[in-house]
Amino acid sequence: MEMSDKLNALGAGLKSKPFPPGRVKIADALRLLLEQKEFNAITTAEISRQAGVTEALIYKYFKDKRDLLHQVLSEYLEQYCVLVQGDLKGIKGALNKLRKLIWSHINVYATSRVFAKILLIEARSHNDYYHSDTYELVKVYSDVILEILEEGVLNREIRDDIPAQLIRQIILGSIEQVCLTGITFDRAIDPDALTEDICEIIFNGIIP
Amino acid sequence: MEMSDKLNALGAGLKSKPFPPGRVKIADALRLLLEQKEFNAITTAEISRQAGVTEALIYKYFKDKRDLLHQVLSEYLEQYCVLVQGDLKGIKGALNKLRKLIWSHINVYATSRVFAKILLIEARSHNDYYHSDTYELVKVYSDVILEILEEGVLNREIRDDIPAQLIRQIILGSIEQVCLTGITFDRAIDPDALTEDICEIIFNGIIP
DNA sequence: TTCATAAGGTAAATATTACTAACCCACACC
DNA sequence: GGTGTGGGTTAGTAATATTTACCTTATGAA
Numbered sequence: 246m247e248m249s250d251k252l253n254a255l256g257a258g259l260k261s262k263p264f265p266p267g268r269v270k271i272a273d274a275l276r277l278l279l280e281q282k283e284f285n286a287i288t289t290a291e292i293s294r295q296a297g298v299t300e301a302l303i304y305k306y307f308k309d310k311r312d313l314l315h316q317v318l319s320e321y322l323e324q325y326c327v328l329v330q331g332d333l334k335g336i337k338g339a340l341n342k343l344r345k346l347i348w349s350h351i352n353v354y355a356t357s358r359v360f361a362k363i364l365l366i367e368a369r370s371h372n373d374y375y376h377s378d379t380y381e382l383v384k385v386y387s388d389v390i391l392e393i394l395e396e397g398v399l400n401r402e403i404r405d406d407i408p409a410q411l412i413r414q415i416i417l418g419s420i421e422q423v424c425l426t427g428i429t430f431d432r433a434i435d436p437d438a439l440t441e442d443i444c445e446i447i448f449n450g451i452i453p
Numbered sequence: 454m455e456m457s458d459k460l461n462a463l464g465a466g467l468k469s470k471p472f473p474p475g476r477v478k479i480a481d482a483l484r485l486l487l488e489q490k491e492f493n494a495i496t497t498a499e500i501s502r503q504a505g506v507t508e509a510l511i512y513k514y515f516k517d518k519r520d521l522l523h524q525v526l527s528e529y530l531e532q533y534c535v536l537v538q539g540d541l542k543g544i545k546g547a548l549n550k551l552r553k554l555i556w557s558h559i560n561v562y563a564t565s566r567v568f569a570k571i572l573l574i575e576a577r578s579h580n581d582y583y584h585s586d587t588y589e590l591v592k593v594y595s596d597v598i599l600e601i602l603e604e605g606v607l608n609r610e611i612r613d614d615i616p617a618q619l620i621r622q623i624i625l626g627s628i629e630q631v632c633l634t635g636i637t638f639d640r641a642i643d644p645d646a647l648t649e650d651i652c653e654i655i656f657n658g659i660i661p
Numbered sequence: 662t663t664c665a666t667a668a669g670g671t672a673a674a675t676a677t678t679a680c681t682a683a684c685c686c687a688c689a690c691c
Numbered sequence: 692g693g694t695g696t697g698g699g700t701t702a703g704t705a706a707t708a709t710t711t712a713c714c715t716t717a718t719g720a721a
Contacts, residue, residue, distance in 0.1 A: 265669060283579060285493065289708060299671050304709065370578045371491060375637060407650050411631070415654055418630025419623040426622065429583060442619050446658030473698060497679060507700055512680065 268306040270296040272317050279359045284314055284367045311371055315379045318368060321360040322382040325353050329386070339397025340448060346390065347420060348440040354424040355434035365425050390416065397451075404453040412451055419443050476514040478504040480525050487567045492522055492575045519579055523587045526576060529568040530590040533561050537594070547605025548656060554598065555628060556648040562632040563642035573633050598624065605659075612661040620659055627651050 264272075274296035278287045289310055293300040307313040332349045336342050354361035364383075368374045390413045397403030403412075420443065427434040472480075482504035486495045497518055501508040515521040540557045544550050562569035572591075576582045598621045605611030611620075628651065635642040 267669065285578065288706080290706090300708085301672080301710080302670060305668095305670075310708070366578050369633075369637070370493065370574050372637075407653060411647075411650050412654070414630045414634065415623075415627040415651065418626035418628070420626070422622045422626025422629065423619070425577070429577070429580075439619075442615050443623065445615060446620070446623055446655065448658070450654030450657040475698065496677080498677090508679085509681080509701080510699060513698075518679065 265306075267296075267298050267302050270298055271303055271306065271313065272320070275313060275317055276359055279362060284363075311373065314363060314367060315374065315377050318360070318363045319379045319382060321357065321363070322379065322386070325360070326382065326386060328353070329389070339393050339400060339402045340452075342393045343390075343397070343416070343448075344440065344444050346393065347416065347443060348436055350420050351424060351434065351439050352436040354420075354428065355436050358428055361424055361428050365421055365428065387413065387417075401453060403451050407451070412447075416443075416447060419447065473514075475504075475506050475510050478506055479511055479514065479521065480528070483521060483525055484567055487570060492571075519581065522571060522575060523582065523585050526568070526571045527587045527590060529565065529571070530587065530594070533568070534590065534594060536561070537597070547601050547608060547610045548660075550601045551598075551605070551624070551656075552648065552652050554601065555624065555651060556644055558628050559632060559642065559647050560644040562628075562636065563644050566636055569632055569636050573629055573636065595621065595625075609661060611659050615659070620655075624651075624655060627655065 271292060274292050275287070278291060278295060289300050289303055292313075293303060303310070303313060307316060329346065329349050332345055333342055336345055354365075368379075374380055391409055394403060394409040394412055398405045398409065423439055423443070424434055426432070479500060482500050483495070486499060486503060497508050497511055500521075501511060511518070511521060515524060537554065537557050540553055541550055544553055562573075576587075582588055599617055602611060602617040602620055606613045606617065631647055631651070632642055634640070
């Protein structure tokens with residue numbers, strides 16, 4: 246399957262170089278601070294204080310304050326990609342894969358809210374995100390969904406008269422909207438219930 | 454219909470006070486600048502220069518730089534609410550209303566991209582948006598959708614075993630995701646085609 | 662042994678930027 | 692005829708992201 250290959254390729258680059266302690270401390274500090282406030286309200290001074298290093302060190306390891314954000318997001322994404330790779334293993338049928346993927350997606354947002362906040366709120370508000378390497382990771386994940394959908398069309402599990410890209414957007418849009426409210430209002434997110442309902446609606450809409 | 458009432462109430466507050474020229478110039482300036490770059494990259498100096506007033510005047514009329522953003526958003530929202538009010542007039546049936554509303558929603562994003570940018574990207578990235586008066590407007594609009602859905606449940610047009618709030622989120626999520634990519638990549642947005650496909654999928658999912 | 666070079670980290674300065682305090686002017690209205 | 696008051700400006704100020712130059716240790720090649 247091409248899909249697993251792609252995610253595998255991602256996972257491969259994971260264990261390359263051990264980051265220097267300062268870099269780790271800075272990334273940790275940002276993650277911690279993001280639990281309390283939004284990115285723009287976090288100052289470099291605060292980050293360095295929390296990390297126990299000097300402000301200038303941030304700029305040794307990161308081009309920007311935003312580059313720091315992107316790299317932290319990147320780490321989350323890589324973890325999530327290997328996770329999905331495992332989750333999808335051994336599942337037969339496009340709709341079954343889709344259901345599992347939707348569950349995993351909602352579940353990771355429910356579990357790791359900082360990840361969700363960065364991806365859903367902070368990243369998109371600056372154009373350079375869409376030119377970053379990090380965004381390429383998202384595209385790979387996004388392609389995986391597309392491939393599942395195309396597999397479904399071939400298997401006659403999914404109708405072929407609506408562009409797969411649009412179906413993907415509707416799926417992603419639904420997931421993200423549902424989670425976004427949970428995230429911003431600090432409400433619980435129930436992956437099982439949400440997956441159930443989302444699939445119930447969308448699957449009825451996309452079966453032939 | 455309660456729905457029209459609510460939107461009417463909004464429209465009523467529209468023609469209250471004529472804004473002083475400086476205030477208008479500042480709001481215009483921000484709208485113009487938002488076509489070119491994102492909010493955080495726009496400086497108060499830039500806004501005042503573009504408006505032909507001094508920087509301090511911004512703070513006579515607006516609490517914050519973000520308050521300026523919220524008020525500009527507010528103006529867009531009010532306009533959109535009266536527009537929807539007209540669009541929905543005389544349409545019978547929940548699904549028909551829903552289709553029209555989806556079209557109007559997509560269409561306004563397609564037409565006025567600055568509005569879309571603010572609402573979809575800039576506003577959500579700061580928590581105080583959710584405590585602002587502007588957000589109350591969004592909630593009113595959001596309630597209108599809910600009422601249409603509930604009407605549909607009563608008419609047996611829409612299934613009753615999935616929470617209306619969730620259906621609303623899926624509808625809004627789909628619309629926003631679809632438009633968001635169009636906005637961020639400056640691609641064309643085709644309201645007719647998108648409405649057609651979105652309704653085709655979601656309606657199949659929500660009919661009994 | 663020695664010397665270069667690089668990696669990890671710091672101290673101190675700087676240019677921008679959002680925001681404020683104090684002031685000016687004109688016109689309406691008792 | 693003063694007296695606000697609405698619309699506007701001048702001239703700051705404190706924070707903040709980012710830069711420049713520097714220090715220290717350790718590795719490794721000659």
